[in-house]
Amino acid sequence: MNTELPDVSLPSRLAASTEGIGFEELALAARNHGMPLEALRYDRTPIGLHYTLIHYDIPYLDPREWRLSITGRVAHPFRLSLDDLRAYPARTVRVTMECAGNGRARLRPRPVSQPWLVEAVGTAEWTGVPLARVLADAGVSPQAREVVFTGADRGTERGVEQDYRRGLSLDEAARDEVLLAYAMNGAELPPQHGYPLRLIVPGWYGMAHVKWLREIEVIEDPFTGYQNMVAYRDRQRADETGEPVTRIAVRALILPPGIPDFMSRTRIVRPGPVTLTGRAWSGAAPVVRVDISADDGDTWAAARLGASGGPWAWRGWTFDWHAVPGRHVLAARATDGDGNTQPVEQRWNRDGFANNLVHRVPVACLGE
Ligand SMILES: Nc1nc2c(c(=O)[nH]1)N[C@H]1C(S)=C(S)[C@@H](COP(=O)(O)O)O[C@H]1N2
Ligand SMILES: [Mo]
Numbered sequence: 001m002n003t004e005l006p007d008v009s010l011p012s013r014l015a016a017s018t019e020g021i022g023f024e025e026l027a028l029a030a031r032n033h034g035m036p037l038e039a040l041r042y043d044r045t046p047i048g049l050h051y052t053l054i055h056y057d058i059p060y061l062d063p064r065e066w067r068l069s070i071t072g073r074v075a076h077p078f079r080l081s082l083d084d085l086r087a088y089p090a091r092t093v094r095v096t097m098e099c100a101g102n103g104r105a106r107l108r109p110r111p112v113s114q115p116w117l118v119e120a121v122g123t124a125e126w127t128g129v130p131l132a133r134v135l136a137d138a139g140v141s142p143q144a145r146e147v148v149f150t151g152a153d154r155g156t157e158r159g160v161e162q163d164y165r166r167g168l169s170l171d172e173a174a175r176d177e178v179l180l181a182y183a184m185n186g187a188e189l190p191p192q193h194g195y196p197l198r199l200i201v202p203g204w205y206g207m208a209h210v211k212w213l214r215e216i217e218v219i220e221d222p223f224t225g226y227q228n229m230v231a232y233r234d235r236q237r238a239d240e241t242g243e244p245v246t247r248i249a250v251r252a253l254i255l256p257p258g259i260p261d262f263m264s265r266t267r268i269v270r271p272g273p274v275t276l277t278g279r280a281w282s283g284a285a286p287v288v289r290v291d292i293s294a295d296d297g298d299t300w301a302a303a304r305l306g307a308s309g310g311p312w313a314w315r316g317w318t319f320d321w322h323a324v325p326g327r328h329v330l331a332a333r334a335t336d337g338d339g340n341t342q343p344v345e346q347r348w349n350r351d352g353f354a355n356n357l358v359h360r361v362p363v364a365c366l367g368e
Helices: 023-031 037-041 082-087 131-138
Strands: 068-072 078-080 091-098 121-130 146-157 160-169 179-184 198-200 213-219 251-254 267-269 272-281 287-293 315-323 326-336 359-365
Touching: 037 251, 037 272, 068 131, 078 131, 082 179, 091 272, 121 131, 121 272, 131 179, 131 213, 251 287, 251 326, 251 359, 272 287, 272 326, 287 315, 315 326
Parallel strands: 068 213, 267 359
Antiparallel strands: 068 078, 091 121, 121 179, 146 160, 146 213, 179 198, 251 272, 272 315, 287 326, 326 359
């Protein structure tokens, strides 16, 4: 067995053109599950159906011993217990979260990492304390620019041993809806979603929502840690610095209609009216339009939008389709209030981040 740790100077790997998904990717996929697409039915994804992504191991934290430290460029550094946090006025925000690597497995060449197709998404109601409130109590120094969030999980990535740690600008961190969350859908956080406390940054891809929080440090200079400077960057070549991955790109998913074939998961429907439904979201601005195609993108027509789930949550849509015998490819494309829409061909980047390719669902319509 090769016990050498990979060298950070080596870039993450791209699969060879003929290389299928391997055991390393399978091991990640088996640990980090997606949301079954039939769970697009729920406004709020039930715990257990929400996707999970865990770089290292799920840490075991004893709530009696666990404390959150607020340190760095603050007038009053302090530590909070779970009861201290619960004593603050609570706020609940419904948030659609998506992994920045969603869609990676279909890129060519394929970046070798967690091989998501489209299912790395979920929507939950997170309850906790607005981070701004805790920072105000700490008294942030006027020179401060960023906030660094450290989780209790530790591992190595490309040779670098590290705690999972992400920096966020103070401007983003101070937004009203950024939470230190201790509850998910009204229940205490389950271990896989960050028990006892996690950060929630509505509108941002998953990597910003640091789980198992143990320390918040206020700093002056830009944070240069691994998860901001090496990982989560949109780059074409391994030797480029690239641009940081931030907010969730607009996307719609189709709730696969009919019934599935076990192996291919091709959808099987009967001829006649079929009501198509799904969800759409964007981290930049609310979704204002969803277009549906039943002929693989040749023609599009507008879907009806459902009620808004709030500024940070996905929105339902419905579309009446009349299925005729034959093979069809359904497609959905969302547009947000900033005019962002989804590509029909995905731009490639080296680590497979921020994909939002139009969702396509093959359907076989069988005679009665
Ligand atoms: N401490 C810590 N926080 C973390 C991670 C992690 O590995 N460790 N993974 C991040 C990533 S990449 C994603 S996509 C989200 C996933 O959150 P979920 O598992 O609750 O859906 O958590 C983020 N927060
Ligand atoms: Mo992620």
